[in-house]
Amino acid sequence: MSPESGGAAAAVMNYVFPNDLHVHWSLMIVLYPYITGIVAGAFIVSSLYHVFDVKALKPISKFSLLFALAFLLCATIPLLNHLGHPERAMSMMLTPSPSSAMAGFGYIYSAYMVVLILEILFIYRPVVVGLKQRASGLMRLIYGFLSMGSDNVSQKSLDLDHRIINFLAGLGIPMACVLHGYVGFIFGGVKANPLWATPLMPVIFLLSACVSGIAGIILAYYVIMKFRGSPIDLDCVRACVKFLWGFFILDFVFEMLEIFSHGYMSTHHWHTLESLLWGPLFNSFWIAQVLIFSVIPFIILTWLNLFKVGDKIIHIFAPLISFMIVIQVLLMRWNVVIGGQLMSKSERGSVFFHPEWLEKEGILPAIIIMLLPLVILYGLGKIFPFSLEKKPETASD
Amino acid sequence: MDRIRAEINNDRRAFIKKVLNGTIAGSLLLVIPAGASEVAEQLSGMRAEQSIFTKKRFAFIVDVTRCIGCGSCCVADKLEYNVPDGNYRTWVERYIIDDEDNVYVDSPDGGLGGYVEPRKDIPHPVRDTFFVPKLCNMCKKPSCVQVCPVGATFQTEDGFVLIDKERCVGCGYCIQACPYSVRFLNPETKTADKCTWCYHRVRKGLLPACVNVCPVGARKFGDLDDHESEVYKILHLPHVVSVLKPGMGNKPALHYVGLRREVV
Amino acid sequence: MGDNHNTHVKWVVGFLTMAAILGLIVKKVLVPEGFGTYGHYRAGAILDEFNRETRHMTNDSCLSCHPFIKEMHLEGIHRTVSCEFCHGPYGDHIRNGKKVATLPVKKGEEITALCLRCHNQIIRARPKESIKMITMPDHLENKKVQTDHNCDQCHNVHAPLMYVKQAREMMHMSSREDK
Numbered sequence: 001m002s003p004e005s006g007g008a009a010a011a012v013m014n015y016v017f018p019n020d021l022h023v024h025w026s027l028m029i030v031l032y033p034y035i036t037g038i039v040a041g042a043f044i045v046s047s048l049y050h051v052f053d054v055k056a057l058k059p060i061s062k063f064s065l066l067f068a069l070a071f072l073l074c075a076t077i078p079l080l081n082h083l084g085h086p087e088r089a090m091s092m093m094l095t096p097s098p099s100s101a102m103a104g105f106g107y108i109y110s111a112y113m114v115v116l117i118l119e120i121l122f123i124y125r126p127v128v129v130g131l132k133q134r135a136s137g138l139m140r141l142i143y144g145f146l147s148m149g150s151d152n153v154s155q156k157s158l159d160l161d162h163r164i165i166n167f168l169a170g171l172g173i174p175m176a177c178v179l180h181g182y183v184g185f186i187f188g189g190v191k192a193n194p195l196w197a198t199p200l201m202p203v204i205f206l207l208s209a210c211v212s213g214i215a216g217i218i219l220a221y222y223v224i225m226k227f228r229g230s231p232i233d234l235d236c237v238r239a240c241v242k243f244l245w246g247f248f249i250l251d252f253v254f255e256m257l258e259i260f261s262h263g264y265m266s267t268h269h270w271h272t273l274e275s276l277l278w279g280p281l282f283n284s285f286w287i288a289q290v291l292i293f294s295v296i297p298f299i300i301l302t303w304l305n306l307f308k309v310g311d312k313i314i315h316i317f318a319p320l321i322s323f324m325i326v327i328q329v330l331l332m333r334w335n336v337v338i339g340g341q342l343m344s345k346s347e348r349g350s351v352f353f354h355p356e357w358l359e360k361e362g363i364l365p366a367i368i369i370m371l372l373p374l375v376i377l378y379g380l381g382k383i384f385p386f387s388l389e390k391k392p393e394t395a396s397d
Numbered sequence: 398m399d400r401i402r403a404e405i406n407n408d409r410r411a412f413i414k415k416v417l418n419g420t421i422a423g424s425l426l427l428v429i430p431a432g433a434s435e436v437a438e439q440l441s442g443m444r445a446e447q448s449i450f451t452k453k454r455f456a457f458i459v460d461v462t463r464c465i466g467c468g469s470c471c472v473a474d475k476l477e478y479n480v481p482d483g484n485y486r487t488w489v490e491r492y493i494i495d496d497e498d499n500v501y502v503d504s505p506d507g508g509l510g511g512y513v514e515p516r517k518d519i520p521h522p523v524r525d526t527f528f529v530p531k532l533c534n535m536c537k538k539p540s541c542v543q544v545c546p547v548g549a550t551f552q553t554e555d556g557f558v559l560i561d562k563e564r565c566v567g568c569g570y571c572i573q574a575c576p577y578s579v580r581f582l583n584p585e586t587k588t589a590d591k592c593t594w595c596y597h598r599v600r601k602g603l604l605p606a607c608v609n610v611c612p613v614g615a616r617k618f619g620d621l622d623d624h625e626s627e628v629y630k631i632l633h634l635p636h637v638v639s640v641l642k643p644g645m646g647n648k649p650a651l652h653y654v655g656l657r658r659e660v661v
Numbered sequence: 662m663g664d665n666h667n668t669h670v671k672w673v674v675g676f677l678t679m680a681a682i683l684g685l686i687v688k689k690v691l692v693p694e695g696f697g698t699y700g701h702y703r704a705g706a707i708l709d710e711f712n713r714e715t716r717h718m719t720n721d722s723c724l725s726c727h728p729f730i731k732e733m734h735l736e737g738i739h740r741t742v743s744c745e746f747c748h749g750p751y752g753d754h755i756r757n758g759k760k761v762a763t764l765p766v767k768k769g770e771e772i773t774a775l776c777l778r779c780h781n782q783i784i785r786a787r788p789k790e791s792i793k794m795i796t797m798p799d800h801l802e803n804k805k806v807q808t809d810h811n812c813d814q815c816h817n818v819h820a821p822l823m824y825v826k827q828a829r830e831m832m833h834m835s836s837r838e839d840k
Contacts, residue, residue: 015502017531017578018485024569024582084567084587091547091566093684094692097701102570103546118673125669150669157666164670191645192540192576345578347661348502436722449699449707465787467779469746476750477716491786511778515785526786551702561706564693597713606717610743612779613791 013279014349023341023353027366028078033183033205034212034333035075035373040180041213042068043116043172048243050169056239063386064217065120070377072113077369082361101189104182112172112179119168121146122161124384126153131385142383180209187336194272195340200258204332207251212329214244215322220377221388222319230389234311237318245301248325252294255332272347280342280352285335293328297321438602439609440620446600450554454621455650456628457594457605458638459530462655464615466491466528468511470607475509477595477606484581486592487532487607492659495521500659529660530616532607533558533579533592534641534649541571541580541591550589556650557596562588576645594618716752717745730819737820747775747818769811773797776812 012021042064048054049061080086093110096103121128129151132143150157181202187193188201218240225232259277262270277285300321304314342350356362438444446452466489474480474487488507493516494500501519512528539558541550549565552558565588572580572589583590595605599618603609608616619626631654632638639656640649653660695704723744724731734740745751748764755761767775779787782794798808806815817823 015490015504018488018504018507019572019578019581021483022581024572082568084569084582085565088547088564088566090691091549091564094688095548095564095696095701097546097548099543099701100546100570101544102568105546114677121673148669149672150665152665152668154666156664157669160667160670186570190544190573192574341573345576345661346502348500436718439719449704462788463791465779465792466784469743469778472746473717473743473750476745493786512784512786513774513777513781515783523785526784528786548696548701548703549706551700551706553707554699559706559710561703562709563706564703593710596710598715598717600711601715603715603717603719609717609719610746612739612742612746614741 012349012351013275015346016344016349016351017346020341020344020346021351023338023351025082025337025341026353026361027355027363028082028361028369030330030333030337031078031366031369032075032082033180033187033337034330035071035078035370036180036183037205037209037212037329037333038216039068039072039075039112039213040176040206040209041211041215042071042217043176043213044210045214045217045240045243047169047173047176050165051173054239056235059233059236059388060217060221060240062123062384063221063388064213065116065123066380066384066386067217067220067377068213069116069120070373070380072109072116073376074369074373075109077372078366081365081369101182101186105186108175108179108182112175115168115172115175119165119172120384121148122165122168125150125161126158127385127387129153146383176209177206181206187340190340192345193340193343194269195276195336195343198258200254201336204251204254204258207247207254208329208332210247211244211251211325214240214247215325215329218244218318218322219326222322224386224388228389232315234314237314241301241304241314241318241321244322244325245305248298248301252298255294256290268347272343276339276343276350280350281335281339284331285339289328289331289335293324293331297324297328436603439604440599440602440618441623443600443602451600452622453555455556455594455599456619456621456632456652457532457535457608457650458617458628458631458652458654459532460615460617460654461527461529461657461660463613464489464528464530465613466508466512467612468508469610469612470530470616471507471509473606473610474592477598480590481584484583484590486579486590487530490529490531490660491516492525492527492529492657493519493523494525494659495519496524497521527657529653529656530607531577531579532651533594534577534647534651535594536647536649538646538648540574540576540645540647541589544570544574546570557594558591559593559596560589560591562586565589576642576647577649714752716750718751720744722751723748733817733819733823737817737823739819739821772813772818773811776816776818 045057046061046064046068049057076089080089083089092103093106096106125147128143128147130153132140132147132151135143184202184205187196187205188198190196218237221237221240222232259273262273300317303309304317304321309317338353342353344350355366357364443451443453468489470487471485471489478486480486485507488504488509490502490504490508491512492500492502499521501516503516508528535556535558537556539550539552542552542558545551546568547564547566549561550558550571551561567582567587567589569582569589572578572582575591580589580591582588595603595607598605598609605616605618608618614627617627617631619628621629621632623629632652637655638652640652641656642649642661693703693705696702698704699707720734720743724734734744747767748754753762754764777797779792780795782796787794801808801810804815812818815824
């Protein structure tokens with residue numbers, strides 16, 4: 001009854017089209033929206049300070065931009081590793097098809113990269129100019145380049161920078177939304193796939209992006225401060241947790257709304273989804289994503305935000321919740337990207353998928369790719385000081 | 398004509414370039430030796446087609462009521478293209494409907510080995526069984542062409558949806574977008590691959606390999622402008638004719654005679 | 662020293678302009694020849710597909726060199742069966758008009774397996790009007806032959822009823838199959 005398995009997909013249920021035995025988009029394509037989501041989310045955190053004037057977020061406002069950049073620099077790695085012909089990747093920029101949702105990625109990604117790098121350079125310019133004066137040799141050369149060829153830190157010059165920073169941060173918000181909403185649309189626009197094809201997909205992707213970015217920043221902030229032995233700014237953490245809660249409410253509600261409305265209408269469409277959600281996806285969706293990593297953090301976040309909780313409790317739960325939510329978003333990406341491909345277009349069956357550790361797009365390469373942004377972040381920290389500590393005001397702020 | 402021929406002999410490469418860049422009206426068949434010229438044409442007038450796009454309106458029709466599930470088409474297709482194991486440009490499905498309306502479908506190895514055994518796992522008496530060959534639907538509104546980010550999948554003016562092996566990046570988006578799952582990532586070339594209705598054969602006046610080998614005429618291919626052709630008669634006279642997944646809006650050019658509602 | 666409060670902004674604008682111009686030049690140079698002539702694709706791809714090797718030919722092309730088989734095959738009920746289905750593609754046999762290899766001829770049980778791909782009654786999915794169906798080993802038992810017989814011991818694979826008809830003529834029997 002069951003045809004032979006292909007690739008890592010196995011254990012076929014009912015009838016699956018013979019070409020549907022392969023899961024073509026595997027771990028790498030799970031990581032791609034995960035990474036761009038973290039980028040978009042981290043940028044939003046910085047914008048909350050720079051554009052929306054949320055003063056409490058000041059300690060992490062610069063760091064979150066570097067955090068975003070570190071991940072953005074790695075966003076194309078899983079894609080390149082996935083492509084059958086990575087050497088032809090530039091064709092996406094040379095001959096982008098106007099009708100293809102995917103073709104815009106090269107340009108949207110590049111434009112966003114430019115905005116992010118410029119914002120970092122303008123924000124850090126006074127710091128960089130200061131560091132340049134103290135540096136020598138290679139570092140002096142690097143800082144010379146990063147100061148964009150001007151040592152002028154006069155008030156007039158800084159005022160100009162400030163206007164530019166405001167403009168870039170403002171421009172960056174719609175661009176971050178476009179970057180990630182667009183990634184959601186790459187999936188949401190595939191009409192042949194009943195799990196993906198929903199106009200809600202870009203919205204869900206965007207909200208989960210914000211959530212993963214905020215949670216990622218909280219987590220990184222805790223790790224770095226613990227490592228440095230510096231005191232943690234509780235006002236900042238409390239503000240982050242509040243935003244995390246807010247975005248997570250929206251994110252979780254929309255994720256469930258999508259499922260609920262299909263279930264309530266119970267069309268043919270739903271029967272296809274039902275066999276997936278209660279079949280190969282049951283553990284990773286209902287048990288892991290929804291029950292453990294959504295409901296529990298949701299309850300804890302509600303408690304942290306609605307009741308007066310002590311500093312100690314915040315110190316325990318903020319990083320824990322952030323960790324859980326970072327995992328939740330990863331699970332969500334997995335369930336969407338892999339899940340969608342487990343249903344055959346025969347509408348009569350699905351396959352199971354188990355990633356291998358050592359294959360080209362396996363678990364080990366995935367782990368390496370996820371560690372890479374952290375290495376880059378460490379390197380960026382050597383050039384641009386994170387300024388996480390609440391220091392006496394310096395000229396740079 | 399002689400002038401063109403002289404120009405070709407003079408500088409073949411330059412001539413091909415001009416055809417491709419559209420600076421002169423393409424005369425592909427003058428440039429490329431047909432190869433199959435020793436064999437009689439199965440599609441009349443094809444070898445006289447000079448331009449880069451033929452003037453014909455091709456139709457492919459599968460007659461579900463005739464298919465005997467022998468798998469000749471699958472074998473011919475695999476050998477014509479050396480399709481790597483586990484991937485299918487075409488396949489044949491077996492449908493079994495029991496008297497409780499349950500539908501059982503299978504297609505072991507795409508029907509490549511034929512159907513030699515009856516299914517033994519049907520709990521109720523069987524009402525009906527039949528075979529359904531599947532291949533590229535050559536959609537008039539192909540979602541694979543729509544989503545290809547680099548223009549490596551395209552639709553010719555005479556209706557063929559083809560793949561540029563030299564430019565495909567192997568992203569797999571077209572595979573996700575095809576509602577009929579006729580596409581696969583060729584493990585040898587690392588590019589998307591699918592049925593072409595045997596474009597290379599058709600342009601040389603031969604029938605698609607699967608049509609050519611079908612012993613019972615379950616697969617039919619022809620020109621709709623030829624009013625004597627079988628495909629014209631089927632599509633212009635009353636027949637139970639339909640397409641797969643019409644709700645997808647892809648407008649397949651592949652038509653089925655005697656298709657049942659159960660077939661997806 | 663003049664007012665240089667905005668030198669870095671000019672520097673950035675200049676840098677981005679240069680990058681954009683460079684990008685446009687690179688794009689101009691690298692877009693493949695023939696791209697966009699007929700649509701958003703490389704026109705040469707049509708030629709590539711056109712030039713794909715044709716591995717299967719037609720029954721005519723096979724039979725033009727095998728006149729003895731031709732006589733049998735075209736007379737019999739199996740005239741719609743493709744030579745290449747049982748023997749393999751023409752391309753494995755003839756290249757550039759020259760014979761490069763001999764195609765296999767199926768023997769014994771392989772033949773029975775091939776026959777049953779089409780004629781196996783037990784599959785039930787086959788329209789009766791199009792081909793004859795038999796059940797094994799009932800067919801052998803009904804015809805009173807040994808059950809280890811292969812199909813080609815009674816049926817010529819090219820013209821399945823040839824021997825049957827000949828035998829009937831010899832025995833002066835009328836034959837159902839003639840009609």
